[in-house]
Amino acid sequence: LAKTTQPISMDSYEGQEVNITCSHNNIATNDYITWYQQFPSQGPRFIIQGYKTKVTNEVASLFIPADRKSSTLSLPRVSLSDTAVYYCLVGDKGTGFQKLVFGTGTRLLVSP
Amino acid sequence: NAGVTQTPKFQVLKTGQSMTLQCAQDMNHNSMYWYRQDPGMGLRLIYYSASEGTTDKGEVPNGYNVSRLNKREFSLRLESAAPSQTSVYFCANGVGGDTQYFGPGTRLTVL
Numbered sequence: 307l308a309k310t311t312q313p314i315s316m317d318s319y320e321g322q323e324v325n326i327t328c329s330h331n332n333i334a335t336n337d338y339i340t341w342y343q344q345f346p347s348q349g350p351r352f353i354i355q356g357y358k359t360k361v362t363n364e365v366a367s368l369f370i371p372a373d374r375k376s377s378t379l380s381l382p383r384v385s386l387s388d389t390a391v392y393y394c395l396v397g398d399k400g401t402g403f404q405k406l407v408f409g410t411g412t413r414l415l416v417s418p
Numbered sequence: 419n420a421g422v423t424q425t426p427k428f429q430v431l432k433t434g435q436s437m438t439l440q441c442a443q444d445m446n447h448n449s450m451y452w453y454r455q456d457p458g459m460g461l462r463l464i465y466y467s468a469s470e471g472t473t474d475k476g477e478v479p480n481g482y483n484v485s486r487l488n489k490r491e492f493s494l495r496l497e498s499a500a501p502s503q504t505s506v507y508f509c510a511n512g513v514g515g516d517t518q519y520f521g522p523g524t525r526l527t528v529l
Contacts, residue, residue, distance in 0.1 A: 348520075348522065348523070349508045349510065349520025349521055350461065350508075350518075350520050352519070355517065406451075406518060407463075408460040409460050410458075
């Protein structure tokens with residue numbers, strides 16, 4: 307599985323847009339990029355997945371440049387409830403089964 | 419649908435005691451996983467089961483055993499608990515492997 311690198315922590319204020327970048331220089335052709343969110347005392351929760359360009363859902367947007375060596379999770383107008391740890395994972399969706407590798411993630415703190 | 423359920427939610431053991439963590443899913447997914455998460459750390463895979471009847475070691479399997487009893491249930495057993503096994507344990511399931519659904523966790527303290 308491709309290794310990922312993310313900032314350890316980020317701070318923001320309510321109402322701001324937050325962008326968390328993940329580096330995955332060794333991403334393979336068949337790899338997808340997936341982001342999970344983990345609130346304190348809860349298990350991680352899938353939030354978004356993409357292969358290239360841009361993906362948007364009701365929670366976030368995921369931007370992936372053409373070389374796919376990095377990706378950016380964008381959270382629009384964050385609120386206090388977005389305080390969580392965000393994990394970036396890269397893996398081959400096409401093989402059907404794989405073991406996910408969670409790094410330490412990015413700890414986002416949203417303040418009033 | 420409850421999704422993924424885990425029992426117990428909390429447990430305190432003494433060194434050397436044994437216990438089984440239970441996990442059940444109602445999502446009819448083939449794959450199930452056990453992770454541990456130490457304070458301030460990411461999740462580490464202990465064991466996984468790609469399908470009913472199969473289990474394999476993950477990154478940190480020492481000191482643990484698992485049983486995939488049927489498609490719904492995947493249990494984790496600590497035969498002789500050690501303080502180093504103090505952690506939060508998460509069970510998850512998934513279709514394939516890239517999207518997983520996690521349970522609420524079991525907080526285990528070994529004294």
